[in-house]
Amino acid sequence: MIPASAPPAVVGVIGGGRMGAAIAQSFAAAGSRVVVVERDGAAAAAAVDRIVKGLHQATERGTLAGPPDLDVPDRVTVVSSVGELPHDADLVVEAVHEDASLKVGLLTAAEDVVRDGCVLASNTSSLSITELAAAVRLPGRFLGMHFFNPVPVSALVELVLAPDTTASTRAAAVRWTHALGKQDVVVKDSPGFASSRLGLALGLEAIRMVEEGVADPEAVDKAMHLGYRHPMGPLRLTDVVGLDVRLAIAEHLHKTLGDRFAPPRLLREKVTRGELGRKTGQGFYRW
CATH class of the missing domain: 3.40.50.720 (NAD(P)-binding Rossmann-like Domain)
Structure with a gap:
């Protein structure tokens, strides 16, 4: 309490x-x-x-x-x-x-x-x-x-x-x-602190899975929601946070922590197209 x-x-x-x-x-x-x-x-x-x-x-x-x-x-x-x-x-x-x-x-x-x-x-x-x-x-x-x-x-x-x-x-x-x-x-103080560093690692890997055709966004999110009891899957959460925000954090952590935080091509493409998530009505989902 x-x-x-x-x-x-x-x-x-x-x-x-x-x-x-x-x-x-x-x-x-x-x-x-x-x-x-x-x-x-x-x-x-x-x-x-x-x-x-x-x-x-x-x-x-x-x-x-x-x-x-x-x-x-x-x-x-x-x-x-x-x-x-x-x-x-x-x-x-x-x-x-x-x-x-x-x-x-x-x-x-x-x-x-x-x-x-x-x-x-x-x-x-x-x-x-x-x-x-x-x-x-x-x-x-x-x-x-x-x-x-x-x-x-x-x-x-x-x-x-x-x-x-x-x-x-x-x-x-x-x-x-x-x-x-x-x-x-x-x-x-450390690059990405605890929350952004861990959350971004999961989110970037989820984006890579979609990019590679492993599964669609709904399947990736459902796996984490039902299998690991996450209240929201990593791709829906990326839409809520904003793909532009996720990209900026990824670029910062890529510079400070290395290639494991390199932004996926799909993330860059969506940001370039203005598909920023919930705030624009389109990200990995349509809002």
């Missing part, structure tokens, strides 16, 4: 896309005041819409962590620059796309705004937490908080420690993970 924990009082989320909005939703539902950073008015409106829809869906499922009458406008604010993050934030989570230079720029800008006691985290699924930590002024307060899609119903947050991450930063991240009603796994 996960012990009851209080959420951070004030949370900043940089990026209001699918993952960022879901992270913001989860903290708001747990009782945090949340400030989301988005680049312009249209993106801000889209972020608010994602959060409101997500909260309504959670209420319908009966999985809302906080009170069902959560007043979103009072609990969630969207701003247009990192400079508008609250100085008194307890936690700032960066949740933009997998571009190391972009992440570094946003994290260092956030560090100039928030107090020294604020924990900084990246939601990256594959980039080096050690390299990101080296760019901030106080690396001890930095770690990876890798959330999983769909965030509101996923039971896991993977906490990734850089060499300088302090014990107090780790303890705070564990408490806050529990406050969201989720469980933590704590890993040392």
